[in-house]
Amino acid sequence: MRINPKKVNKFIQIMLNVQAFFTVGILIVIVALILVKGIGNINLEFLFSFPEDMGRHGGIYPTIIGTIMLVILSILFATPLGVGTAIFLTEYTKETILTKIIRFGVESLAGIPSILYGLFGFIFFVIKLKMGWSILSGVLTIAIMILPTIIRTSEEAIKAVPKNFRIVSYSLGATKWETVIKVVLPSATPGILTGIMLSVGRAVGETAAVIFTMGSSLRLPTSIMDSGRTMAVHFYILAREGISMEKAYATALVLVLSILLINIVAYYTMNKVVSRFS
Amino acid sequence: MLKKIFIIFTTVALVFICSCGLKENRQGKKKHLITIAGSTSVMPFVEKLAEYFMLQKPNFIIDVQGGGSTAGIQACINNTVHLGMSSRKLKEGERLNEIVICYDGISIVVHPSNPINGLSMEQVRAIFSGKIKNWKELGWIDRRIDAITREEGSGTRGSFEELVMKNEEIDDSIMVQDSNGSVKEIVATDPYAIGYISLGLVDKRVKALTIDGVVPTVSSIKTGAYKITRPFLFLSNGEPDDYTSEFIDFVLSKQGQDLLRKEGLIGSYE
Amino acid sequence: MVHMNRWVSIREKIVKNTLTVFALSSLLFLFLIFIFILIEGLPLFLKVGLKNIIFGFKWAPTKGYFGIFPMIISSFLVTFGALIIGAPLGLSCAIYLAEYSGKRLKMILKPALELLAGIPSVVYGFLGVIYIVPIVREYLGGSGFSLISTSIVLGIMILPTIISISFDSIMSVPRSYREGSYAMGATKWQTIFKVVLPAARSGILASFILGMGRAIGETMAVIMIAGNALKIPTNITDPLRTLTGNIALELAYATGDHRLGLFSTGIVLLIIIMALNYLANFGIKRRI
């Protein structure tokens, strides 16, 4: 039997169609499941009241605060470092062995799985530096974990700023730093923000690295030396220990919605950058 | 831009200072912090006790963390916590002050739909040592037994090994979960599962088996008929300080013991 | 006038030095991570012996056995399982996006798929436990906490990685290659299979390797769904324990040699991950 190439072509196209939509379907199903099962249990009271009986009743307020503290502090810690590194790599140095080594380091950091960050944070911050299970330990661990993302996206964003802007700035008598601060960074800001948002998403959803460094105390953290629980960790414990499926779905919904929102904002700002320079 | 960065950095610094300040402040207002860590089996009950205690005495803050019995004992020896929690007896060389807050039975649980109601100690041992792998051997359908144990280092596992397994080892093919809750969750959803959890956690989602014909209940434990029991301990390095003692006294008081009893545990004086 | 304001040139110097320190900090962190995992894990290798850890079959750290061979095998098993599920789906999705979908669809699908990557892994694990485990238990037997369930969940989790990197490498195949093929009378799929995919080969390979890296490093979803039994699975419905699962299950409880054993597990994991990253980087670089 001779195979008709046109029919094969059609067949393959249909197959690809099916697979592509199957894949997209998975996303829709995941989000839909969480949405349908979780929406009924979400209300203001759930968001702003304290959990009772290990989370079986009540809300998730302390975990929201724990998540916000973790995310904001780790971003504040990682952003200057990450953007600074990106500026150094793009503006202050030529391709040398040093930059190669630094890039290698960043790549390697990016590839390390989060459980190893957890292992490191646990032994270094929690045990050796005697910070204990605390928000501070979690913040430092997560900051190191998200650093490569921030460096790489910032570097891309800074590289995308046209060289001409720098030339003009220098020709008008600006120093390197003035050029970076007044011309390069403002143009690269949306791209850098995208990287930060992606990192926020990662920090919000992280469990393995957080649970071993920040602990899982359900109390409302009042200082960075307190242990705390993030939404992701709370969800993990609720789901895994079968404490309450309703609360687990509701927490998952809050978690997924906030991450989707963050990613959409990130994507939107990134598109703005792309259209700006093309 | 430079200004903005400066402002951000200042804010960070302020946040740090404030948050440290808060901590100072808290101690300044004479709030007493008691840190407790250890067995995850004991933790949920102590959390509940702490919740009640803090309601009555708002000048106390009690921080309850998991970590496992072994970690709790270590933390106590290193003086990093005020109290350790353990769900197993101390080994030789672990010299700490023991306070029995209550007793707990370890019940062997299966899915409610499982027709088997009781096993002998030998059968349980055979299941967990891998000698019996199929429900058919116990008189039910031809289906693999999904046995679940706890992870190495867990106090519940330690007690289970000591009281049930005796000298036999738990087989490698048996599933491992890292908390009472997750063992219970699997048993509650898998009709062919068997596991062991704290008696206090047994509810209608799982069925507790009789062992050698004895139903695990508060009374059967009290009389000593049900053999798989263990103490829940508070541990302190030397005599506990006054504030910690106040909490211990609350736990051992009638109110505290009633709370524990309501959770299915057996009071320390019974 | 010719000489710079002194404060300005001092500021420039301070800035440059600060930025250098910032840039070096990532190296410092990498160094610290390596050193502290090695310091904790190596002594046990010396004490128990490399062979007894890497090729040991028995893991009973409180009794002096530290064999992680079954976990190494299990880690690779779930990773390949994830690849078997994720690679064909991901690649065909990438081909569809790059070659067949219209611009408008691309604009919607690409970001939608990238959002998949943002969903926390614990959510995948949870949904796996609720929906995949019972189906496997019902139709394939066993407890459902198994190699097959874990592979499915990980396979879905690595889809975004595979799709986005394969897509980029397919898109970077020059248009002229395709035109040349069409000019010789090839159909679209012939062009894709004979010209485009071979040209994008190394990038696609890199996407698979990075996907593997993600699968082998995943922790929380895995301990929720893998069953964590210590034996090497002999059947797709058998439970298994990965290297990451071993660390996460026992870290909080471990003291003494037990903890060192977990750090040894970490060292092995770190070495595997580094090797995979090199392979992936090599693939990506060759493409450029």
Next chain:
Amino acid sequence: MDVKIKIDNLRVYFEKNEILKGIKINIAKNMITGFMGPAGSGKSTLISIINRMIDFEDNVKIEGRVLIDDINILDKEINPVSLRRRIGTVFAVPIPLQRSIFENIAYGPRLKGINDKIELFKIVSDSLKKAFLWDEVKDRLDMSATKLSGGQQQRLCLARTLVLKPEIILLDEPCSGLDPISTAKIEEALSELKKEYTIVLVSNNTKQIARISDYSAFFYLGELIEYGTTEKVFTNPSQKKTEDYISGKFG
């Protein structure tokens, strides 16, 4: 003539290629000096040496001296940033920064530490007037500079340079992309400006050089072929090559 820039035996190498082969030229103060020559003749490189923008290129080797007011600007002691504050540059393509018209021009003064609104407004409007752009933009100073037309953008760049009150203005083919009307406006501005500034104009357009420059230099393959008053170079060139170039036989 009153010499502002004295270039003495300047040789420049890019990797192994000699781009400038021993240039000697004196550039007169408060005059327009036109540099012409075909592509690759080295005239743009010469410009980038005078303002030290060449520092941003890799693998460059420079020999010889460039004296401005008898100070060698290639000296290590010289800070290129402060040098560039004395030398304005206008590039071939107008490059407005991504900010408003006003802020584009205020960029340089702000770097110098001038932040007073009234003072800024005064110097910005002055330089816009000098660049013959004021009338066209005075009502929309807050508009993004990227929305201006090409010719307006180039005059904006000129104004941005003028606001720094440089001693020297370097123009690197400033009219290459512009229509005749815009070109005429820029030429008009330059003729006014030479009263205060020393201007170097690089152009491929020999007619433009002939129209507005006082002195003309012809470069060819990294060598200075001919230099003199514009009148002499265009009416009675001493070299055959110059004559061929001016008459359009090559280039």
